[in-house]
Amino acid sequence: MRHHPVGLNPYVELPERPLSKHDSKFFNTFSTIIGVLIVITLVLIGLARSIGDPFEKARYESEALDHARVLERLAPAGLVAVAGHDNSTIAIVASAAAGEAPKAALPANGEETYKAICSACHSAGIGGAPKYGDKAAWAPRLAQGKPTLYDHAINGYKNKGVMPARGGNPALTDDLVKQGVDYMAKAAQ
Numbered sequence: 001m002r003h004h005p006v007g008l009n010p011y012v013e014l015p016e017r018p019l020s021k022h023d024s025k026f027f028n029t030f031s032t033i034i035g036v037l038i039v040i041t042l043v044l045i046g047l048a049r050s051i052g053d054p055f056e057k058a059r060y061e062s063e064a065l066d067h068a069r070v071l072e073r074l075a076p077a078g079l080v081a082v083a084g085h086d087n088s089t090i091a092i093v094a095s096a097a098a099g100e101a102p103k104a105a106l107p108a109n110g111e112e113t114y115k116a117i118c119s120a121c122h123s124a125g126i127g128g129a130p131k132y133g134d135k136a137a138w139a140p141r142l143a144q145g146k147p148t149l150y151d152h153a154i155n156g157y158k159n160k161g162v163m164p165a166r167g168g169n170p171a172l173t174d175d176l177v178k179q180g181v182d183y184m185a186k187a188a189q
C-alpha cells in the first residue's frame with residue numbers, strides 16, 4: 001500500500017469543515033449576548049420611565065398652573081362701554097351692601113400684616129430689607145429701640161434701601177404696622 005499525502009487521497013476522510021463549526025459556535029454566543037443586551041436595554045428603558053414619570057407629571061402640572069396664571073395676568077384690567085352698542089355684558093352690578101364703599105380687608109394681627117404686606121420684601125430681603133428671622137441683619141436695627149423701628153415702619157425710612165411708609169399700604173393702621181414690626185422683631189431675637 002502506497003502512502004499518499006492526505007490531500008490527494010480521495011478515500012481519506014477529511015475533517016468535517018472545522019472552521020464552520022467554529023463559526024456556528026461563535027454565532028450562537030454572539031446571538032445570546034445580543035439577546036441579553038436587548039433585554040437589558042428594555043429593562044433600562046422601563047426603569048428610566050418609572051423614575052422619570054413623577055417628574056414629568058409634576059412638570060406638566062406646573063406648566064398648566066403657569067398657563068392659568070399667565071391667562072389671569074393677561075386678562076383686561078377693565079372693559080369700556082361704547083355708546084350705541086349693547087353693553088349689557090359689562091353692566092355694573094350693585095354690591096349687596098349698597099351705599100357702603102367696599103373696604104379692602106385689613107389684616108387682623110401682626111402675623112397677617114407681615115404675610116400680607118411686609119413679607120413681600122422682608123421674607124427674601126428685597127432691596128436690602130432685613131430678612132425675617134435673620135438675627136444678624138436685625139440686631140443693629142433692634143438696637144435702635146422699638147419706638148424708632150415703629151416710626152421708621154410707619155413713616156418710611158431710607159438708608160441703604162428704601163422702607164416705604166406702612167410697607168406701601170396707606171390703609172394700614174399704626175397699630176397694625178407696629179404689630180408687624182413686633183412680629184418680625186420677635187423672630188429675630
Ligand code: HEC
Nearest residue numbers: 118121127128129141152153159160161162163167180181
Ligand atoms: C417694598 C419693600 C418693603 C416692604 C413691603 C416692607 N419693607 Fe420694611 N424695609 C424695607 C427695606 C428695603 C428696609 C431697609 C431700609 C434701609 O435700611 O435702608 C426695611 C426696613 C424695615 C425696618 C427697619 C427700619 C430701621 O430703622 O432699621 C422695619 C422695622 C421694617 N422695615 C418694617 C416693615 C413692616 C412692619 C412692613 C410691613 C407693614 C414692611 N417693613 C414692609 C423694605 C420693605
